[in-house]
Amino acid sequence: MLEANRHPNIEILSYAEIVEVDGYIGNFRAKVKKNSRFVSETKCTGCGACTEVCPIFIPNYFDEGLSARKCIDIAFAQAVPAIYDINRETCVECFACVDSCEEDAIDFSIQDEYVDLEIGTIIVATGWDLYEGPDYGYGTYDNVINQIQLERILAPNGPTYGHLKRPSDGKRPTKILFINCVGSRDVKKNAWCSVICCNLSLKNSKLIKSEYPDSEIVCTYIDMRCAGKDYEEYYRRSREAGTVFLKGLVGDIQEDPLTKNLTVQFEPVGTDTVVTMEVHMVILSSASLPSKGTVEIARVINMEKSSDGFLKEYHARLDPISTKTMGIYIAGSAQGQKEIDKAVSQARGAASAASIPMGRGKHTMELIRATPIDERCAKCYMCIEICPYNAISVNETGHLEVDIIKCRGCGSCAAICPSMAIELTYFRDDQYMALLDELLPMEE
Amino acid sequence: MAGTIRAQYPISIRVVLVPCSGRIGADMVMRSFGRGADGVMIIG
Numbered sequence: 505m506l507e508a509n510r511h512p513n514i515e516i517l518s519y520a521e522i523v524e525v526d527g528y529i530g531n532f533r534a535k536v537k538k539n540s541r542f543v544s545e546t547k548c549t550g551c552g553a554c555t556e557v558c559p560i561f562i563p564n565y566f567d568e569g570l571s572a573r574k575c576i577d578i579a580f581a582q583a584v585p586a587i588y589d590i591n592r593e594t595c596v597e598c599f600a601c602v603d604s605c606e607e608d609a610i611d612f613s614i615q616d617e618y619v620d621l622e623i624g625t626i627i628v629a630t631g632w633d634l635y636e637g638p639d640y641g642y643g644t645y646d647n648v649i650n651q652i653q654l655e656r657i658l659a660p661n662g663p664t665y666g667h668l669k670r671p672s673d674g675k676r677p678t679k680i681l682f683i684n685c686v687g688s689r690d691v692k693k694n695a696w697c698s699v700i701c702c703n704l705s706l707k708n709s710k711l712i713k714s715e716y717p718d719s720e721i722v723c724t725y726i727d728m729r730c731a732g733k734d735y736e737e738y739y740r741r742s743r744e745a746g747t748v749f750l751k752g753l754v755g756d757i758q759e760d761p762l763t764k765n766l767t768v769q770f771e772p773v774g775t776d777t778v779v780t781m782e783v784h785m786v787i788l789s790s791a792s793l794p795s796k797g798t799v800e801i802a803r804v805i806n807m808e809k810s811s812d813g814f815l816k817e818y819h820a821r822l823d824p825i826s827t828k829t830m831g832i833y834i835a836g837s838a839q840g841q842k843e844i845d846k847a848v849s850q851a852r853g854a855a856s857a858a859s860i861p862m863g864r865g866k867h868t869m870e871l872i873r874a875t876p877i878d879e880r881c882a883k884c885y886m887c888i889e890i891c892p893y894n895a896i897s898v899n900e901t902g903h904l905e906v907d908i909i910k911c912r913g914c915g916s917c918a919a920i921c922p923s924m925a926i927e928l929t930y931f932r933d934d935q936y937m938a939l940l941d942e943l944l945p946m947e948e
Numbered sequence: 949m950a951g952t953i954r955a956q957y958p959i960s961i962r963v964v965l966v967p968c969s970g971r972i973g974a975d976m977v978m979r980s981f982g983r984g985a986d987g988v989m990i991i992g
Contacts, residue, residue, distance in 0.1 A: 872967055915971025931967055936976055943962040944983035 505584040517619065518585060525805045528909040529831025529867055530624050538617040541589035543576075547609035550578065550586030554601035554610060562594050564663075568653045570671070571663035576601045576610070581661060625831045625858040628807065628815060629851065630798040632837035635687040635694065635791035642686075645759040646672035647766060648786045650686075651704050658711055668712060670785045672764035676716065677784030681768055682709055682723040683754050687791035689726060694791045696812050699841045701789035702729045706742045708787065713745045721747045722781065724754055724770060732843060757786065792841035805832065806894060814840045825853045828893065829910075830867070833857050872913035872930055876904035880925035887917035887926050896926075966992075 508514050517536055524535040560575035576590045590601075590610070602610045634652055641648045647670050649657075660666040670677045682705040688698045702725065709721045728749065730739040743749060755769040755778070768781045794813040802809055808816035808828055815834045818826040825833050835854035836847040861867045874887075874896070881904060888896045888904075895910035896917060904926065917926045924933055950957045962985075966972055969992055977988050 914968040915966065916968070919970050919973045928967065928971060931971055933973075933975070936964070937979060939964060940976065940979050940983060943964070944980060944985055946983055 505582075509584050516584065518587075519589060520619075522801060522804055523618075525626070528907075529829075529861060532623045532626060532831065534621045534623055534626075536619045536621060538619060540614045540616050541587060542592065542610065542612050542614050543588050543590065544607075544609045544611055544614065545585065545587055547607045548587045549607055549609075550588065551606075552578070552588070553604045553606065554588060557600040557604045559598060559600065560594055560596060562591055567656045567663045568650075570653060570656055624862050625833065626805070627833045627835055627851075627854045627858055628798075628801055628805070628838055629834070629836040629854070630801050630838045631795045632792045632798075632841055633795040635793050637687050637693065637790075639686050639790075640683060640754065640757045640786060640788060641759060641766070642788055642790075645757070645766060645786075646670075646764055647677070647759075647784065648757065648788065650788045650790045651701070651708060654708055654787050658708065668716060670764075675784075678716070678718060679720045679781075679783040680709075680712065680722075680785050680787065681754075681766070681781065681783045682721065682787045682789060684723065684725040684728075684789045686788040694793065694812070696791075696841075697729065698790075698792040699729070700792065700843060702727075703735055703738070703843070705787075705789050706730070706735075706738050709747045710738075710742050710745055713747060717746075722783075723747055723749050724752055725749060726751070726753065733845075792837065794838065798838045805829075807832065807834075808892075810840070812840070814838065825850060825857050828912075830869075831858075831861065869909075870913065871908065872928060873908045873911045874906045874913070874915075874917050874926050875929055876906060876926045877924075878903050880923045882923045882925070884922065886920050886922070890916045890920050892916065968992075 509516050517538060519541055520536050520538040522534055523537045525532060527533045554576045555574045555578075558574040558576045561572040562575055563569040564571045564573040566573075566580040575594050575596075576588055578586060578588050590612075597612070599612075602612075634650055636642065636650070638644070642650065649671065656662040657664050657668060658666055664674075668676050684701055684705055687693045688696065688701065705723050705725075709723060712719050713721060728739060730736045750770070751773045752771050755771065757769075758767045759765075760767065760782075766783050766786050768783060768786070770779045770781065771777070772779060794809075794815070798815060799813070801807070802815060810816045815838050816827065817824040817834060817839055818828060824839060825835065827834055833854040835851040836842070839850070842850070883902070885898070888898070891911075892914065893910045893912055895907045895912075897905050897907070899905045913928060915928050915931060918928050918931075918933070927933055964976075969990055972990055980988050
């Protein structure tokens, strides 16, 4: 990330969001809102003197709420650029930070800034969010956490410096249950398989086992989906390390109000018995959802979404990188959850795809386009509604106008127009009628 | 497609190319039936 920030041809606009995109391939115009950190990006050296004196503690988003950060703080230690930001909603404006800053970088009068960009191609890689439903007591029971929270606990730079401690009392849990498929593969919640969670259980359970060999770890699953290079071998090594994998769905979890341990009811598939387990901590392998950023950018750029809410690729098998709009490409989890190596491959593919028209310097396309016939138009505007590319609009004189770049010549408008007021060049109605008359001759 | 795989098909099958099945309107289908076609297949 540091190298990317230093590269002369790369400009990172952080703490910012895209509010408007217009135009077409080679000539996009984007408006970016740079949110104010109330800290000058040019003056802040990332020294942290302000954080020391700030009196306000707030939940740390990066540690999934398991630790605190100050009101003025850096997003996380390795943030690029290393600039501190102020959470204005919680700031009490004591200005202790302003006094402490030797570079005079803190300025409460800095406003949000809008930047206009002229760009040729766009790659959307806005990632995923974790499902946080109330399943199995999540959000209610202290010791029911999700995989991302576990990752932060096990991380050496996390809230517990990598020591396995459970949220309720900070003691090390020795009996741990992993539940796979939480919120996934369920038509009432999220119908799809979230791809990464089975392997995430393998990784984290193996990590815990290697650090704390006396741990008793159980992992319940519907199917163990360890497809792909090396994952099946990892599953075997995980079982050899001593983690017990049981097939079946967990029924009910109750919390002991004194010990905060969890009593789990579980029926292993193929048996007629209900097993009751008491564990110290439950880890939920929760579903992967399209991120909030993905939902927002799809609205701003008017991108299609699949039925599961992830960004829609141009072709699910032959082109999972392009989108219906020429010049806009997608990569990573935003297109659908995938493992790291697949995301990297797709990202490189998107970069190549974007560089082709930019390298050529021009873009060639067939000009089979919709042409409106003004005299016949009854202004019902059904064509505008049905156009999948938003290529038709109404100009100042009230007549239809077709954007010949956005139009892809699909013909939906010509087919739906009840007045035959819009037609496709080279595929006009009278041409088709003449063709049909010739193909099906009738004796007069 | 039948042509590209060199399969033979009878001359009673007439082919009309459209850029996209969305281009096909009811008037085209009805005109075909009206002019004696026994069936209309929309493919693609």
